Amino acid sequence: MSANTQIDALVDRSYQHGFVTDIESDTLPPGLDEDVVRAISARKREPQFLLDFRLRALAHWRKQKEPHWAQLHYPPIDYNAISYYSAPVVRNDAPKSLDEVDPKLLATYAKLGVPLHERARLAGVAVDAVFDSVSVATTFKERLAKAGVIFCPFSEAVQNHPALVERYLGSVVPYTDNFYATLNSAVFTDGSFVYIPPGVRCPMELSTYFRINAAKTGQFERTLIVADAGSHVSYLEGCTAPMRDENQLHAAVVELVALDDAEIKYSTVQNWYPGDAEGRGGIYNFVTKRGECRGRNSRISWTQVETGSAITWKYPSCVLRGENSVGKFYSVALANNHQQADTGTKMIHIGANSRSTIVSKGISAGHGQNAYRGLVKILPSATGARNFTQCDSLLMGSECGAHTFPYIETRNPSATVEHEASTSRISEEQLFYCLQRGLDAEDAVNMIVSGFCREVFKELPMEFAVEAQNLLAVSLEGAVG
Amino acid sequence: MSLLEISDLHASVAGQPVLRGITLAVEAGEVHAIMGPNGSGKSTLAHVLAGRPGYEVTAGQVRFDGQPLLSLAPEERARAGLFLGFQYPVEIPGVNNAYLLRAALNAQRRQRGLPEIDAFDFLKLVKQRMQTMQIDESFLSRGVNEGFSGGEKKRNEILQMLVLEPKLALLDETDSGLDIDALKVVARGVNTLRSPERAIVLVTHYQRLLDHIVPDRVHVLARGRILRSGDRELALELERRGYDWILEQAAA
Numbered sequence: 001m002s003a004n005t006q007i008d009a010l011v012d013r014s015y016q017h018g019f020v021t022d023i024e025s026d027t028l029p030p031g032l033d034e035d036v037v038r039a040i041s042a043r044k045r046e047p048q049f050l051l052d053f054r055l056r057a058l059a060h061w062r063k064q065k066e067p068h069w070a071q072l073h074y075p076p077i078d079y080n081a082i083s084y085y086s087a088p089v090v091r092n093d094a095p096k097s098l099d100e101v102d103p104k105l106l107a108t109y110a111k112l113g114v115p116l117h118e119r120a121r122l123a124g125v126a127v128d129a130v131f132d133s134v135s136v137a138t139t140f141k142e143r144l145a146k147a148g149v150i151f152c153p154f155s156e157a158v159q160n161h162p163a164l165v166e167r168y169l170g171s172v173v174p175y176t177d178n179f180y181a182t183l184n185s186a187v188f189t190d191g192s193f194v195y196i197p198p199g200v201r202c203p204m205e206l207s208t209y210f211r212i213n214a215a216k217t218g219q220f221e222r223t224l225i226v227a228d229a230g231s232h233v234s235y236l237e238g239c240t241a242p243m244r245d246e247n248q249l250h251a252a253v254v255e256l257v258a259l260d261d262a263e264i265k266y267s268t269v270q271n272w273y274p275g276d277a278e279g280r281g282g283i284y285n286f287v288t289k290r291g292e293c294r295g296r297n298s299r300i301s302w303t304q305v306e307t308g309s310a311i312t313w314k315y316p317s318c319v320l321r322g323e324n325s326v327g328k329f330y331s332v333a334l335a336n337n338h339q340q341a342d343t344g345t346k347m348i349h350i351g352a353n354s355r356s357t358i359v360s361k362g363i364s365a366g367h368g369q370n371a372y373r374g375l376v377k378i379l380p381s382a383t384g385a386r387n388f389t390q391c392d393s394l395l396m397g398s399e400c401g402a403h404t405f406p407y408i409e410t411r412n413p414s415a416t417v418e419h420e421a422s423t424s425r426i427s428e429e430q431l432f433y434c435l436q437r438g439l440d441a442e443d444a445v446n447m448i449v450s451g452f453c454r455e456v457f458k459e460l461p462m463e464f465a466v467e468a469q470n471l472l473a474v475s476l477e478g479a480v481g
Numbered sequence: 482m483s484l485l486e487i488s489d490l491h492a493s494v495a496g497q498p499v500l501r502g503i504t505l506a507v508e509a510g511e512v513h514a515i516m517g518p519n520g521s522g523k524s525t526l527a528h529v530l531a532g533r534p535g536y537e538v539t540a541g542q543v544r545f546d547g548q549p550l551l552s553l554a555p556e557e558r559a560r561a562g563l564f565l566g567f568q569y570p571v572e573i574p575g576v577n578n579a580y581l582l583r584a585a586l587n588a589q590r591r592q593r594g595l596p597e598i599d600a601f602d603f604l605k606l607v608k609q610r611m612q613t614m615q616i617d618e619s620f621l622s623r624g625v626n627e628g629f630s631g632g633e634k635k636r637n638e639i640l641q642m643l644v645l646e647p648k649l650a651l652l653d654e655t656d657s658g659l660d661i662d663a664l665k666v667v668a669r670g671v672n673t674l675r676s677p678e679r680a681i682v683l684v685t686h687y688q689r690l691l692d693h694i695v696p697d698r699v700h701v702l703a704r705g706r707i708l709r710s711g712d713r714e715l716a717l718e719l720e721r722r723g724y725d726w727i728l729e730q731a732a733a
Contacts, residue, residue, distance in 0.1 A: 438592070
């Protein structure tokens with residue numbers, strides 16, 4: 001059997017996390033108008049400023065057209081066929097502890113390998129679990145509270161810390177930003193909120209497991225992380241979703257704000273249902289993630305491992321406003337079967353001596369199409385700015401594609417911008433070399449792919465790095481033989 | 482019964498016949514050298530035995546350790562104890578040497594019903610072998626052959642062989658590109674593996690390797706056939722006279 005056939009075979013593997021949990025849902029009928037927005041806001045007992053924000057966003061969204069510049073192909077989305085709110089029905093309001101959480105829900109997490117109470121404690125990770133649209137469990141609050149860290153569901157922050165929310169919401173991603181961010185601004189249901197007070201180093205990694213559940217419910221999370229002066233936080237986001245037939249729209253917004261000398265590390269492992277081998281079903285993931293290094297010497301890094309979704313449209317970006325601020329983007333994106341990924345980053349240099357690093361690793365297999373799209377923009381004020389970009393593509397099999405769209409705009413002559421790119425295949429020689437040492441082909445390919453991704457994996461917190469490696473193996477497995 | 486028995490082996494690469502009837506028996510405990518001019522099929526023979534894709538066996542049989550070899554997948558051959566030392570070892574960026582080697586050793590141990598070797602024992606084993614091969618410890622965390630010099634790559638091949646302890650080692654021009662000091666280190670490594678239950682087949686152009694690894698048998702492979710076999714004297718004669726006289730005799 002030739003190396004290519006082996007690699008093609010490797011690529012068959014069904015989704016392991018496919019199942020639907022049967023929990024009663026309180027769901028709004030499909031469709032989007034002002035009444036729906038008001039209903040969402042009312043159900044969440046939101047203050048006026050937030051309702052106004054939503055309504056302005058809705059009005060703006062109605063004037064917008066869905067963008068189609070990305071290297072993505074999919075049937076039209078009927079935004080009126082989507083239900084914009086779905087909450088698990090909770091007895092006696094919100095659960096006060098894990099004991100009060102629906103056991104089925106806990107079982108769901110167990111199936112996903114996320115035993116909330118055990119592993120979270122052992123690993124020292126606080127988990128703010130988002131199940132559909134309402135957060136149902138939050139742990140480690142006390143320890144975080146002692147440090148002054150606020151880590152809670154977004155809707156809770158709206159109730160308890162409205163001034164912080166009002167001050168920072170939309171300050172990085174304005175409601176007018178883009179079609180999907182605008183939609184999110186109108187209808188977002190929940191998400192996470194983090195505030196790290198000045199000088200505080202968050203005592204643990206903050207982690208959220210998102211999961212899409214109720215059928216036909218678009219997911220519109222909103223995450224806002226603010227690191228005040230001199231603070232430090234590492235945030236982990238991991239996703240899995242149940243298998244189903246219809247396409248599900250997901251349009252999240254994540255905003256990060258780093259003030260003077262603050263640092264935010266944001267890591268994502270994304271494993272949403274990618275659709276079946278023919279590309280049916282699967283999640284459409286249109287996400288806006290942006291961080292602003294607002295203060296001097298502030299740092300934001302995005303690390304992402306994207307293995308899921310039918311469509312990925314995602315450009316975690318950094319606005320480097322502060323002097324000497326640093327933005328980093330490390331990405332592994334896998335497109336297998338009929339998956340399409342158009343992902344990359346934007347580094348906007350405004351502050352003097354701001355620096356950015358981009359390391360993008362794209363893996364294409366099966367009929368997968370993987371595009372890197374990146375913008376490095378140096379504004380006139382960014383004297384001495386530097387960027388280094390490295391963009392590598394790995395092709396497995398002959399039906400897939402890799403595309404690179406680097407945009408560089410430099411408006412300050414003192415800036416240094418470097419771009420390196422490579423495209424390679426897993427060579428027959430590499431594979432044969434490993435086989436000759438006794439490895440089976442599947443292990444060999446996983447090993448070669450992991451090696452290819454190493455620069456990105458080493459940026460992940462250790463526990464997450466192992467998970468990411470396993471996920472990649474799972475996503476490529478099934479094939480050689 | 483020989484450890485390796487090749488009977489009338491024919492093989493093609495890209496539709497072109499390269500091996501045209503090789504018959505050869507290698508006994509356990511022996512070292513054989515296969516010599517011959519460029520393009521004679523020496524490397525092809527080694528790769529066919531290892532099961533490289535694209536090398537098509539068109540006729541003949543091979544038995545290894547009493548079992549038919551040619552129906553086995555490359556990894557099965559490796560786990561059965563057949564090792565190929567590559568002439569041009571490939572680089573695998575980002576995968577460290579220790580990781581590959583331990584995965585390989587454990588894959589082979591599983592096949593033999595042995596428990597996986599733990600990290601501590603593995604490290605002890607590999608460090609000891611590294612000493613034999615005069616390889617620096619920093620090597621363990623470097624990428625497989627990544628940025629290695631030609632000599633480092635060859636030493637790495639022998640190190641892997643010493644860790645995996647194969648029954649049969651096929652060493653494809655392991656001496657090419659080595660200076661005399663490196664050649665001695667490589668030869669010492671190979672000699673370490675010599676034992677009554679193992680065999681080594683050296684594919685080489687040059688006699689000089691055989692000064693350090695003394696073969697029991699020497700074969701001249703040319704035009705896809707073994708034209709002459711002898712003991713180590715044959716290698717010395719080849720060095721004096723070249724290959725032409727053998728080719729002429731064969732043509733006559």
